[in-house]
């Protein structure tokens with residue numbers, strides 16, 4: 038750090054790469070919410086359920102028994118075996134627990150490791166939009182260039198094979214897919230995935246498939262990408278326990294994929310993280326072992342909330358498609374006559390309801406806001422009452438204009 042006179046010169050303190058990153062649109066907005074009273078927040082993508090008791094108890098008991106050490110860098114073998122069995126039984130997918138699997142600190146770490154493992158400077162990674170806020174930054178931090186492919190509501194917020202084909206060139210290394218999607222709740226059918234897969238094959242893309250909401254799919258079957266014909270050889274399948282098991286704070290995710298990619302990710306993981314926390318890994322064993330019952334109950338409740346939000350938002354002129362998975366709804370706000378930042382700030386200010394502006398998920402989504410129905414039913418009801426009042430006032434304004 039240079040000193041100029043008595044002052045320290047901080048202009049060179051932070052790397053150019055980090056300086057260039059935009060702060061998360063979600064966090065920036067939710068800093069505003071902190072400290073406000075009586076706010077109904079539809080903002081944060083986190084289950085309102087507490088982790089089921091048997092899972093918490095397993096974590097507590099593991100501490101009582103003195104399990105306080107590091108685990109293998111790859112994660113507890115027992116946990117990897119449970120994941121191996123679960124994927125085999127549910128989808129006929131076989132990953133070797135020894136060298137085709139890595140336990141990570143949430144899907145977040147798995148995404149970061151994946152990018153750092155595969156990207157050479159200047160490689161292009163295709164990212165369909167709207168997308169989870171960290172996708173662009175993890176690609177950039179690894180030295181790659183995200184190539185965003187904005188999708189439209191009329192296409193169900195899904196990419197088409199021709200869009201993907203048109204975006205590929207010699208520099209394209211991978212595609213970062215996420216379904217069911219945060220923020221739209223849209224998902225792909227097997228037929229749609231097969232068509233996309235043909236293009237991925239043609240351009241020899243690595244497919245990084247973030248399926249963290251795979252267990253939260255309503256009215257349709259979730260199709261894991263590596264189950265598509267031939268796709269397992271070039272797919273990195275990412276999943277975790279944060280969402281479906283209400284375990285966001287435990288920070289457990291996992292990556293399954295081709296041996297060389299998993300080995301490269303494990304190398305970075307061992308130098309930077311060592312291993313995921315043992316208590317959380319033990320709790321994760323219990324969750325996956327016994328999870329079916331509580332998972333079904335939570336899913337039933339999300340489905341009930343989805344119906345409620347879908348019906349009410351459309352009735353008040355906030356047009357949205359029915360989400361097929363995850364716990365988000367992406368509503369078009371054109372009827373309010375505002376852009377998304379104005380809408381979100383006014384709604385917060387006037388009715389104390391917090392939603393996330395669409396531009397947090399892609400610059401083309403100035404006409405949208407994301408709402409999460411991982412908030413309790415009574416809060417959703419209250420939010421709807423307040424939003425109806427808000428829309429009543431502002432729709433009238435448009436008519437007068």
Ligand SMILES: Cc1ncc(COP(=O)(O)O)c(C=O)c1O
Nearest residue numbers: 082143144145169219277279290
């Ligand atoms: C699409 C998507 N991927 C990954 C994550 C991060 O999940 P984790 O808690 O497993 O790090 C989130 C969290 O909101 C998400 O929405």
